[in-house]
Amino acid sequence: MCGINGVISKRKLSRQELIKIIQGMNNLIIHRGPDDNGVFAETNPNASIALGMRRLSIIDIESGNQPMNSEDKNITIVFNGEIYNFIQLRQYLVSKGVKFNTKSDTEVILKLYETEGVSSFKKLDGMFAFSIYDKNINKVFIVRDFFGEKPLYYTSTSNNFIWGSELKSIINTIDTKPDISIDGLNLFLRLTYIPAPYTIYEDCHKLEANHYLSYDIDDHSFEIYPISNTKETGLNKKISFKEAVYNVKDLIYQSVESRSISDVPLGTFLSGGVDSSVVSLCLAQSKSTPINTFSIGFKNKVYDESEKSRTVANIIGSDHHEFIIDEKDLEEDVHNILTNFDEPFADSSALPTFLVSKKTKEHVTVALTGDGGDEVFGGYNKYYMGKFNKTYTNVVPRKVHNFLKEVTKPLLKVSSDNRGLKFKTKRLLNSFDYNGQFYYDIISLGFTNNHLKNILKNDHLDSKKVFDYYIKKTNIQNPDNLTDFRNIDKLISLEGDMLVKVDRTSMLNSLECRAPFLNKKIWEFTNSIPENFLLKGWNKKYILKEAFKSQFPKDFLNKSKSGFGVPVGDWLKTSLKLELLSYINEPTLIEQDIFNVQTTKELVLNHLNGKDDNSFKVWTFYCFQKWYYNTYSKI
Structure with a gap:
């Protein structure tokens, strides 16, 4: 397990300059790999290239150091993760006459790529993000695993292409902090997190799971491709x-x-x-x-x-x-x-x-x-909704449903972060959707679309529907069965x-x-x-x-299980209260120019005063403000 970094610059940098950049990136992720540090740096006629890694030694502790090179020094790899079928792949390669110098899974990836090129990526069972620099074809490949267990971020500026396991390595390397991404902001406030390919920063992205990026050093262009490794087996109706x-x-x-x-x-x-x-x-x-x-x-x-x-x-x-x-x-x-x-x-x-x-x-x-x-x-309990939403919306007219929501609103009010029957009933009523896209509302644990319109200033609202990218990606417009829900969750949640x-x-x-x-x-x-x-x-x-x-x-x-929840709604009223109040200071909100001042203050104060339990929304707001003021400015 490690953390990796990389830089491709159009500028002619000395090896010392490159090492200083990549070492600075590595130093920011020492926690990912406290056991070892490695760098590769060179300048060729078209670019200056550096790869870096921090290693947490797990397998082949003595000889698995990185970066690792091919025998002819023309291919270099840095790798974060574990390949669980590396023993079988090693045996396969040995049967083809391939020789190994270590017992590490890193060398297996390297030798498999030497043998089969990018088609080798589909054979890997594991959690990983790795970079391969191939001088033979003057390309760099950046690869991410099937589920997205290991992170990989990248950005392209006028002079540099930069990537790494954590955003901090990238953001602290580029000249200026990027603007906030409207897509990323809206996704976060809806979901409470930001799925690939977006980040909170404009023009800074996550490489999607089960994809690889191919960077051409000759013309400084790149393309992203899916790794075609899933079997289209279809439904097996005959299996007992x-x-x-x-x-x-x-x-x-x-x-x-x-x-x-x-x-x-x-x-x-x-x-x-x-x-x-x-x-x-x-x-x-x-x-x-x-x-x-x-x-x-x-x-x-x-x-x-x-x-x-x-x-x-x-x-x-x-x-x-x-x-x-x-x-x-x-x-x-x-x-x-x-x-x-x-x-x-x-x-x-x-x-x-x-x-x-x-x-x-x-x-x-x-x-x-x-x-x-x-x-x-x-x-997940939310998978029940597939059955329930279809039945409910077929039986209960929309007008009746809206009436039920209104008359039960005072009855379902809670003042503390206790996720009991009232909380669950309110959540259930709010999740019913008559337009076919109820599942995207269910997975939105922060703000609903209507709430976003109230809290965000117009120039920070997403002009398109926030989930359009994922609807197109999955080709699931109106999810209505368990397979749809699971595929959406794999991609997003x-x-x-x-x-x-x-x-x-x-x-x-x-x-x-x-x-x-x-x-x-x-x-x-x-x-x-x-x-x-x-x-x-x-x-x-x-x-x-x-x-x-x-x-x-x-x-x-x-037996039922409630999950790994913590009472953050109550903590916001106690140990985190003073910090939270600083985030709704009126001059602060006006200067920040992201949130509508009055609706934001009302949301927070109603929670703090026990008028409403706005735990999820206020915690989401608090987390954004903590990030914002840690990143852009201090209060």
Whole structure:
């Protein structure tokens, strides 16, 4: 696990100048790779080129150093991530007469590219972002993995093309900070995060998952291509449920095994939910000694589910580490956690994820997680809405629905961040959509479109529909089935939120996280089976639970789980209140010239005074302001 950086300049820079630039970028991401530092720099007739990396040593600790060169020195690679099928690929290459000098997966990528070119990218099973400079054809290739587990940002200026694992390396290298992207701003305020290809900055982008960028050094142009590696298998209507259960179980055991290869200590995050419980079970069964498991609990019992993780730890006989936290444990870290994302990010579960990563790093260097289980196996409550929205909108006229929303508004008011029945009922009523695009409203955890029109000044509102790019990309105009929902989540929520959260919070602690459910073979298989194998009636993740139910107490896998939520709405009224109030100071808002002053102040003050529970909206606003004033100016 590492962090990578790169620069291609049209200017003729000396090697020392190049090294100074790339070393400066590397220094900003030491947390991603504290074990080693490497740079490559050269000037050719058309460009000055530098590659850099910071390494967290996991596999082949002694000889896996980077940048790594081909035997003839004509191809150079820097690589961030893990290739889980590198042993099989190495064996394949050896059978073709290829010789290796190390045992690292980096060399496997390099040799595979030498043998098969860009078509080799589709053969990689792993989480990765890497750069290959090929002097033979005077091109640089930048590649990102299938799900987007590892980040990759890039920007193109008049003189330079710059890329890196984190935005901070890019923003601190270019001459001036870019303007705020209207697309990025609107996406953030709707979703609470910004999915690829956008960032909060104009003309600065994320490379999309399962894509590679090809940069031509001769004419300084670049193109982006999808990696064509998914099998268009279609729906397998002939497969029996029993056979599908067997296949799922086998695929998961294989995936956990491939993701547990490590030359350093390894454990699992164990929340007590279905996904982390299954991963921990599979890992425990593959080891001869007890594994380490790690969980976070809360002193606030509304959010605490540590009892479930203890139950699983007892079942699998793990060496379990449990950390009970409260607001005070996070106070000193909130600023560092939020600003480390380098752009506004308001998924509050990043806070406990950071803490469990911090505590876990004290014991191990690699942790397996249950991330991706909901997307792969259909585990979110929002997937129920596919059934419910169609039935509801067919039965309940729009006028009646609008009347119900109005008359229930005072009844559903809550004054604190307690996500109980009133909160869920209000959220349900607000998510019904008569125009066919309800699912995009469901995944909008921040502001609705109407709220955005109230809070943003007109020149910062997106003139087009904010999700148009993703509708075109998926070709899903009106999502109405589980497959649609899962594909939208893979493109938007998984890449833009879940994986960003885990990558940044774990790497801030120099901890590598691996997600066995994020496996191309598992994704392709669950896309090929009938939807009712995944969501049967109201039973989510049905096939996954059926595959492993015999190894847990009766109905344990059917217990509800609230997720990794934290009471940020209440914290905004206490420890974060003074900072929040500074962000709605009228002269400050007027000078900033992004938000409508009165509606913004009303939104925040109604929350602070207990008139309304605006937890999600105010937290989203707070996270934006914290980023803004950390980036552009100080209050």
